[in-house]
Amino acid sequence: xxxxxxxxxxxxxxxxxxxxxxxxxxxxxxxxxxxxxxxxxxxxxxxxxxxxxxxxxxxxxxxxxxxxxxxxxxxxxxxxxxxxxxxxxxxxxxxxxxxxxxxxxxxxxxxxxxxxxxxxxxxxxxxxxxxxxxxxxxxxxxxxxxxxxxxxxxxxxxxxxxxxxxxxxxxxxxxxxxxxxxxxxxxxxxxxxxxxxxxxxxxxxxxxxxxxxxxxxxxxxxxxxxxxxxxxxxxxxxxxxxxxxxxxxxxxxxxxxxxxxxxxxxxxxxxxxxxxxxxxxxxxxxxxxxxxxxxxxxxxxxxxxxxxxxxxxxxxxxxxxxxxxxxxxxxxxxxxxxxxxxxxxxxxxx
Amino acid sequence: xxxxxxxxxxxxxxxxxxxxxxxxxxxxxxxxxxxxxxxxxxxxxxxxxxxxxxxxxxxxxxxxxxxxxxxxxxxxxxxxxxxxxxxxxxxxxxxxxxxxxxxxxxxxxxxxxxxxxxxxxxxxxxxxxxxxxxxxxxxxxxxxxxxxxxxxxxxxxxxxxxxxxxxxxxxxxxxxxxxxxxxx
Numbered sequence: 001x002x003x004x005x006x007x008x009x010x011x012x013x014x015x016x017x018x019x020x021x022x023x024x025x026x027x028x029x030x031x032x033x034x035x036x037x038x039x040x041x042x043x044x045x046x047x048x049x050x051x052x053x054x055x056x057x058x059x060x061x062x063x064x065x066x067x068x069x070x071x072x073x074x075x076x077x078x079x080x081x082x083x084x085x086x087x088x089x090x091x092x093x094x095x096x097x098x099x100x101x102x103x104x105x106x107x108x109x110x111x112x113x114x115x116x117x118x119x120x121x122x123x124x125x126x127x128x129x130x131x132x133x134x135x136x137x138x139x140x141x142x143x144x145x146x147x148x149x150x151x152x153x154x155x156x157x158x159x160x161x162x163x164x165x166x167x168x169x170x171x172x173x174x175x176x177x178x179x180x181x182x183x184x185x186x187x188x189x190x191x192x193x194x195x196x197x198x199x200x201x202x203x204x205x206x207x208x209x210x211x212x213x214x215x216x217x218x219x220x221x222x223x224x225x226x227x228x229x230x231x232x233x234x235x236x237x238x239x240x241x242x243x244x245x246x247x248x249x250x251x252x253x254x255x256x257x258x259x260x261x262x263x264x265x266x267x268x269x270x271x272x273x274x275x276x277x278x279x280x281x282x283x284x285x286x287x288x289x290x291x292x293x294x295x296x297x298x299x300x301x302x303x304x305x306x307x308x309x310x311x312x313x314x315x316x317x318x319x320x321x322x323x324x325x326x327x328x329x330x331x332x333x334x335x336x337x338x339x340x341x342x343x344x345x346x347x348x349x350x
Numbered sequence: 351x352x353x354x355x356x357x358x359x360x361x362x363x364x365x366x367x368x369x370x371x372x373x374x375x376x377x378x379x380x381x382x383x384x385x386x387x388x389x390x391x392x393x394x395x396x397x398x399x400x401x402x403x404x405x406x407x408x409x410x411x412x413x414x415x416x417x418x419x420x421x422x423x424x425x426x427x428x429x430x431x432x433x434x435x436x437x438x439x440x441x442x443x444x445x446x447x448x449x450x451x452x453x454x455x456x457x458x459x460x461x462x463x464x465x466x467x468x469x470x471x472x473x474x475x476x477x478x479x480x481x482x483x484x485x486x487x488x489x490x491x492x493x494x495x496x497x498x499x500x501x502x503x504x505x506x507x508x509x510x511x512x513x514x515x516x517x518x519x520x521x522x523x524x525x526x527x528x529x530x531x532x533x534x
Contacts, residue, residue, distance in 0.1 A: 006512040010505065010508045010509065014501060014504065014505055021380060024377050024380050024384075025383070026385075033386060034386065035389070036384075119468065120470060121464075122462040296460070299460060299479045299482075306464075309468035313390060320387055320389045320391070321386040323393070324389035324390075330459065331482075331483065334480070334482050334486075335479075335480070335486075335487075
């Protein structure tokens with residue numbers, strides 16, 4: 001081999017490795033859908049609010065405990081299901097990227113919970129009060145964000161864009177019909193919060209079952225009273241939640257829905273049949289409420305794939321995408337100075 | 351030209367094992383931060399592999415302290431020897447620093463540090479948003495520095511082996527070259 005050939009060979013090897021590295025890091029595909037692009041899009045549609053979550057930005061922190069009744073042990077070996085109590089911290093929030101938006105009854109409500117297991121393991125879950133998720137892929141979520149972005153001229157979403165989105169994504173059209181057919185409850189306390197994504201439970205014998213779970217309120221359902229709504233109170237939903245918890249602890253039943261082999265685990269827009277086995281595995285009790293300004297829950301990433309042994313991800317592509325996007329949002333907001341939460345310490349102390 | 355003296359077999363095995371793990375780790379790391387679909391799968395490998403690298407780095411350091419190195423070949427100038435030693439020190443530092451910064455970053459970010467199954471590590475730093483943010487940035491900067499140092503290391507070995515043809519690679523090779531001189 002001649003000298004020039006050998007020099008060329010070295011150049012090709014070095015450039016090849018460096019090129020592969022940059023390619024793997026997405027340097028040559030800046031327009032591909034990445035965690036950074038997803039969060040950029042949320043920042044564009046909701047406005048940039050440094051220090052806040054890029055989605056579900058307006059929230060309040062809570063703590064209490066989960067008391068397992070032991071019935072979950074047959075389904076999962078996770079220690080959270082052994083009979084007994086584990087402490088929890090969490091956060092109620094409203095969907096959207098605007099931390100100071102006025103509470104609206106139709107806005108999606110969320111409950112995020114971190115179960116602190118006795119051996120140092122953690123289970124984090126983020127749940128919404130909708131029966132199914134409006135999209136079944138990261139690409140769908142990205143397109144939905146763009147279609148529902150407020151138009152510059154009107155300040156409202158462009159119906160033409162939304163219709164185009166629904167035509168392209170019939171699964172979303174179906175899911176949204178189901179979501180809008182649900183009656184709106186009076187507040188956070190009488191809402192049910194659903195995992196939406198499917199997961200796998202693995203028991204001590206190694207048996208794997210697909211599951212979805214819900215936090216079903218012990219508080220009786222009351223429809224939202226549009227006439228009596230205090231329109232002047234921008235925090236009406238949060239204020240009602242705070243007053244409720246100060247009155248007496250609020251409770252939810254953790255209900256596991258066990259899927260059957262035919263049930264889709266990779267499509268969060270499709271509900272499972274109502275006839276599926278449901279197991280009430282314990283009760284979540286929320287005793288305290290605290291502003292984000294003082295609670296450690298502000299600086300927790302409620303990544304739905306932070307799971308204990310005995311609970312695992314399914315093949316739902318939204319799970320990995322949520323995990324990646326939450327990490328991106330977390331890293332950005334943790335590096336930013338913090339502004340006070342709309343639900344202030346004065347508010348939570350009332 | 352006769353083959354140069356080799357590193358001990360243990361040193362050579364540790365070297366190539368570490369090389370494979372570091373290169374895999376760099377590619378996993380740079381891919382996962384840009385990926386939505388494979389993020390979870392990659393991060394689940396990234397964490398335990400990082401801790402394995404930390405353990406292997408400690409084993410290598412002990413091995414390095416208790417073995418005699420083969421002398422530099424005469425084809426290496428004083429300046430090259432200086433840069434070879436400096437880059438070796440930098441690589442060792444990064445082999446320790448990257449996993450430790452990663453572990454510290456997860457601790458400061460209040461993340462559970464899951465290895466596999468129920469096995470997880472304790473936090474090594476208190477939860478602190480600004481500390482998390484600083485360590486997260488440091489982790490990226492050090493990873494790119496490691497990749498650049500690796501490229502430098504590889505380019506010098508290739509230059510000596512292919513251009514000067516002093517069989518520098520033989521010092522670290524797991525296979526054995528037959529000496530061309532020996533054949534004639």
